[in-house]
Structure formats: C-alpha cells, structure tokens
Amino acid sequence: MARMPSAERRRQLTEAAIRAMTRDGVARTTTRSIAAEAGLSLSVFHYCFDSKQALLESVITTITEHSVTMVRDAIRPQATLRETVRAGFQAYWAHVVANPAEHMLTYELTQYALRQPGFEHLARRQYELYTETYRELIEQLAKTMEFELLVPVPVLARYLAAMTDGLTVNFLVLGDPEAAAEVLDLVTEHVAGLVR
Structure with missing residues (x-):
C-alpha cells in the first residue's frame, strides 16, 4: 500500500466512521469495523486516533x-x-x-x-x-x-x-x-x- 499522509488517513477513517455509524449506529460501530470500512489496518486506525x-x-x-x-x-x-x-x-x-x-x-x-x-x-x-x-x-x-x-x-x-x-x-x-x-x-x- 502506498504511503499516505496521516491527515489523509484521518480523513479516510473519519469518512469510513460516518458511513459505518450511519449504517450501524454509534454504539455498534467498533474501531475494527471502521478500519475495515476504510480498507486500513487496525494499527493505522490507532496511529491516527489515540x-x-x-x-x-x-x-x-x-x-x-x-x-x-x-x-x-x-x-x-x-x-x-x-x-x-x-x-x-x-x-x-x-x-x-x-x-x-x-x-x-x-x-x-x-x-x-x-x-x-x-x-x-x-x-x-x-x-x-x-x-x-x-x-x-x-x-x-x-x-x-x-x-x-x-x-x-x-x-x-x-x-x-x-x-x-x-x-x-x-x-x-x-x-x-x-x-x-x-x-x-x-x-x-x-x-x-x-x-x-
């Protein structure tokens, strides 16, 4: 996977979170489901959001x-x-x-x-x-x-x-x-x- 600036990855994860939360609700949306929605690893998620x-x-x-x-x-x-x-x-x-x-x-x-x-x-x-x-x-x-x-x-x-x-x-x-x-x-x- 090509290197992407962390700001772009944060944007990508945020948009994925919006899609996942819109579909599944806030309580049922997990960090794992957001990372999967964005097509990124869980470690990238935790790097972008502490x-x-x-x-x-x-x-x-x-x-x-x-x-x-x-x-x-x-x-x-x-x-x-x-x-x-x-x-x-x-x-x-x-x-x-x-x-x-x-x-x-x-x-x-x-x-x-x-x-x-x-x-x-x-x-x-x-x-x-x-x-x-x-x-x-x-x-x-x-x-x-x-x-x-x-x-x-x-x-x-x-x-x-x-x-x-x-x-x-x-x-x-x-x-x-x-x-x-x-x-x-x-x-x-x-x-x-x-x-x-």
Missing part, C-alpha cells in the same frame, strides 16, 4: 461541516432577501430528505457525547458550529444585500439553529417532508420580516 474521543470529535466536525458547506454554497444573493433565505433553507432541506440516516447520526452523536463523561464538549461544539454558521451567513448577507436587522444577529442565529434542528428531528420522527417545507416557508417569511 482515543475514541478524538475520533468522535473528527466525526462530529466533519458531519457538521457537510451540512454547513452545502448551505454556504447555496447562499448566494438572489433578487430578494426572501429568495436568498429560501435558497439556503431549500439546500439544507434537500440534504435532510436525501440523507435522513446521516442527520439521524448527528442526533445520535449528540446524545452519545452528552451521556459520556468527558465528551460533553463535543456536543456543545456541534451546536456552537451551527450557531456560528448562521451568524456568519447573516452577517455576510446583511453586508452584501445592505439590510439592517430588527433583532441582534446572535439571537437570530440561535433561533435559526434551534428551528432547523427541531424541524429536522420532527421530520426524522414523522417523515412528512411537505409539512416541513411549509414550516420553512413560514420561517422564510418571518426572517424576511425582521429586516429594514
């Missing part, structure tokens, strides 16, 4: 960045703020509907991290990333589209993170994408009404 916490941190960061990158790519100024906000929500929602198991994994990882002593910061960081992303996107749009918000940016960012999080769980439980799309339409109208 603890389960390090692996989970990499998985949480990577899976969160999947969603974040997709939304960032979708948020491009449209003719109106309403259309711009809707495009971002549509991109995120299309990913949820197409990849429900991956989104279910994010909640499973959150619960796992909250229940494992010493892992709580991983769940906190996951949710901080969601809020930070919304804050960055709001600030970027406010500057690009030249609008002023009627509420503080951090408050709106937390609201949007909580709303998309709750709506995603609701969809995973009830499986009704049309009802979720209606809620996103309502939130789009609400956000568009918070500017002057």
Whole structure:
C-alpha cells in the first residue's frame, strides 16, 4: 500500500466512521469495523486516533461541516432577501430528505457525547458550529444585500439553529417532508420580516 499522509488517513477513517455509524449506529460501530470500512489496518486506525474521543470529535466536525458547506454554497444573493433565505433553507432541506440516516447520526452523536463523561464538549461544539454558521451567513448577507436587522444577529442565529434542528428531528420522527417545507416557508417569511 502506498504511503499516505496521516491527515489523509484521518480523513479516510473519519469518512469510513460516518458511513459505518450511519449504517450501524454509534454504539455498534467498533474501531475494527471502521478500519475495515476504510480498507486500513487496525494499527493505522490507532496511529491516527489515540482515543475514541478524538475520533468522535473528527466525526462530529466533519458531519457538521457537510451540512454547513452545502448551505454556504447555496447562499448566494438572489433578487430578494426572501429568495436568498429560501435558497439556503431549500439546500439544507434537500440534504435532510436525501440523507435522513446521516442527520439521524448527528442526533445520535449528540446524545452519545452528552451521556459520556468527558465528551460533553463535543456536543456543545456541534451546536456552537451551527450557531456560528448562521451568524456568519447573516452577517455576510446583511453586508452584501445592505439590510439592517430588527433583532441582534446572535439571537437570530440561535433561533435559526434551534428551528432547523427541531424541524429536522420532527421530520426524522414523522417523515412528512411537505409539512416541513411549509414550516420553512413560514420561517422564510418571518426572517424576511425582521429586516429594514
């Protein structure tokens, strides 16, 4: 096997862990199954990750960045703020509907991290990333589209993170994408009404 930089092997193992955990669940996924999924030896796994916490941190960061990158790519100024906000929500929602198991994994990882002593910061960081992303996107749009918000940016960012999080769980439980799309339409109208 050709030598590969350790950062590339970590990425390969992280992606394999996401696939294995999405398919089998966090509790049933072992280091051995992740190494097999990646096509690497167990010793390479242990060379790249010195603890389960390090692996989970990499998985949480990577899976969160999947969603974040997709939304960032979708948020491009449209003719109106309403259309711009809707495009971002549509991109995120299309990913949820197409990849429900991956989104279910994010909640499973959150619960796992909250229940494992010493892992709580991983769940906190996951949710901080969601809020930070919304804050960055709001600030970027406010500057690009030249609008002023009627509420503080951090408050709106937390609201949007909580709303998309709750709506995603609701969809995973009830499986009704049309009802979720209606809620996103309502939130789009609400956000568009918070500017002057």
